[in-house]
Amino acid sequence: MDKKKRKELSKQREKEELVEFRQSLPINENIFPKLFDFLDDELEHGCDHSSVITKTFLQKNGVSNIDEVIEWLSENGGYCDCEILANVEDLFDYLNPPKINSIVKKDIHKQKINSLKTDFCFHIEKVPSPWNLIEITSTNSKEYQFQIGKNNNCTVSLQSHLSSFQYDNDEQWINLWINETELNYNLEDLTIERIQLGNYSAIVAKNKNWTPVKIWCTNKDNPQWLLKMNTELSRHKGDIKEFEKLLNNIL
Ligand SMILES: [Zn+2]
Known part of the structure; x- marks a missing residue:
């Protein structure tokens, strides 16, 4: 297989993975960046190694399936508020289209x-x-x-x-x-x-x-x-x- 073909395949795979990821989201993807902003502000006072700040945010924003969201976040490496910010935020980079070089x-x-x-x-x-x-x-x-x-x-x-x-x-x-x-x-x-x-x-x-x-x-x-x-x-x-x-x- 030549280089070009390999590159195309890996691009295709990335696309499919993203589709799968988006399909796995328990809530509208556009809520997440707001959650990360909120965590960024609130974590100034430190993380108590629970997801209490995240839960507060979800309640405030009328999310009804909070347990499902918390479970999804921990499955993606966010077991507490500081980990949600550190490990999950990057997964949503795709929402900001790549900057033109x-x-x-x-x-x-x-x-x-x-x-x-x-x-x-x-x-x-x-x-x-x-x-x-x-x-x-x-x-x-x-x-x-x-x-x-x-x-x-x-x-x-x-x-x-x-x-x-x-x-x-x-x-x-x-x-x-x-x-x-x-x-x-x-x-x-x-x-x-x-x-x-x-x-x-x-x-x-x-x-x-x-x-x-x-x-x-x-x-x-x-x-x-x-x-x-x-x-x-x-x-x-x-x-x-x-x-x-x-x-x-x-x-
Ligand atoms: Zn923490």
Whole structure:
């Protein structure tokens, strides 16, 4: 077996292991980073070699299967609060996508802008709160992304329209969700919904078992571009309301 093939196989194995890991989680994966932050703060006063701080956090956050979570944490090397922080936190590194290596990163410039008119007829004069419009410039391209506030939990990127997009083809949207999330199991609850937002039509792909929600939004009168929203299951309804405000400001 040649080197390239071996590398591919080990990558594939890593992917499968991650899928298995995510499947083993007793609660939504996005709760864990918050738990680690909480432990980081609370452990200043030391660990009494129990999981009392973790239990407090889980109670506060309305987690109902606390025993199951505690058992899962100890199975993964976290028998007490300090071990949970020391041994389990790294397992969730995958939630922060790998940083683009520094050389490439240097060439990327991000800038907040207040209005935008592109040569493919996207035009907005005023970006409504709480949205920010970010212009991302790299060596040979410019991209535009709206985001709510300062963080990346909900982003909307502007894309020039792909003619291959078939509005009515559920399978295409399902496959896009799978490709983008790289989640390829527990898909029986993956649903495609079509909603109307003013003059715009949107496709919502979501799955009650998973966090990522993907929304594609187009305007039939102006098919040259589309907006693609990335958000999360727990917040997508509120984000769609904010998204409507944004759409209303597009000229
Ligand atoms: Zn400890």
